[in-house]
Amino acid sequence: MQIGILIGVIAVLISFVLVVFGFLNIFPLYIATPLLFVSIFFIIVRINNKNRFKGFKI
Numbered sequence: 710m711q712i713g714i715l716i717g718v719i720a721v722l723i724s725f726v727l728v729v730f731g732f733l734n735i736f737p738l739y740i741a742t743p744l745l746f747v748s749i750f751f752i753i754v755r756i757n758n759k760n761r762f763k764g765f766k767i
Contacts, residue, residue: 718752
């Protein structure tokens with residue numbers, strides 16, 4: 710579980726650098742911005758998934 714969050718944090722950092730490069734017109738923003746959104750979404754899904762009630766086991 711923790712490895713997924715670590716991968717997500719690394720992806721956010723890389724995506725943030727790509728967005729900064731996009732602001733400097735080195736990398737296209739229309740590619741960098743969705744990558745940042747997807748990586749933040751991935752972290753939120755990984756963090757919220759561990760607290761989900763999965764029902765009673767019979």
